[in-house]
């Protein structure tokens with residue numbers, strides 16, 4: 145053994161003894177040799193990318209080091225969709241949590257969200273970015289702010305807990321919301337700050353839809369979520385649907401249920417939705433066909449010149465029918481919620497805002513974006 149090598153080994157041993165959190169940067173050999181004591185537990189309804197960011201921040205780990213310890217190499221927002229195969233046991237060993245708590249961080253591999261053809265359900269292919277929304281009241285009241293699974297889906301328009309419109313853009317600089325880039329010394333509160341301008345994302349007045357529209361949008365949101373996610377996972381991301389089982393409607397002395405109270409209306413809504421879901425027995429094939437009819441598709445040329453269609457967004461006019469433009473006015477006009485749903489017929493594209501005009505180049509880029517997703521998904525098999 146050379147003198148230099150022996151010195152390097154001594155140093156490496158010393159470093160390991162001094163810092164129990166030290167994780168070697170080379171690829172770990174199976175079984176996972178590195179553990180991350182103190183890794184925070186996933187929070188209720190939390191999505192993988194949010195948990196990944198919180199571990200980094202809490203343990204002060206550079207991305208590569210954390211990815212090596214968890215055995216993942218895709219971008220966290222692609223992992224959220226369930227498209228990448230994860231070694232859950234290895235991850236559970238590394239962070240010392242149960243496999244069950246980690247499985248809930250991503251959508252199931254069997255769901256449509258992990259199918260590359262439907263990447264418009266969790267990303268906006270024409271803008272080539274993931275969908276990440278937030279509810280300012282949820283973030284403001286969270287003891288530790290975090291991103292919910294529901295906020296990563298194109299058909300999540302309203303917060304089911306607070307009934308307010310979800311946001312996609314920073315209220316101050318109007319940049320799309322995304323998880324802040326990891327920096328040593330940042331705290332978990334940083335998630336409430338805009339990644340671009342640093343403004344407090346919760347320092348803004350909430351926007352609620354007029355009551356009739358609110359229940360229309362919530363109902364459509366529930367229906368679409370049921371189609372993409374299936375009932376079991378829907379209840380995980382929307383726990384309020386279960387609460388009606390334990391809740392008694394507040395009633396007046398006359399015995400009539402008072403529908404003037406907000407809470408009673410919400411409970412009735414959850415009750416009706418839940419009853420409907422119990423009756424629906426759609427197969428996966430039927431769900432796909434129904435959802436397909438709500439999507440806006442563009443023609444693209446695949447590599448090799450073969451023509452095909454690519455869904456790029458939900459079609460607002462098909463989802464909300466005659467109410468589409470009223471809903472759009474409230475969601476987009478007042479609240480900066482613009483991705484994931486296309487509100488105008490394709491032929492009107494050229495009349496729209498400059499940022500909403502797309503051309504053949506954008507279409508080709510969208511196809512490449514979804515092909516990248518497909519590549520990841522292929523890697524899982």
Ligand SMILES: [Zn+2]
Pocket residue numbers: 279280281282283303304305306307
């Ligand atoms: Zn909320």
Ligand SMILES: [Zn+2]
Pocket residue numbers: 314315316317318319338339340341342343
């Ligand atoms: Zn900003």
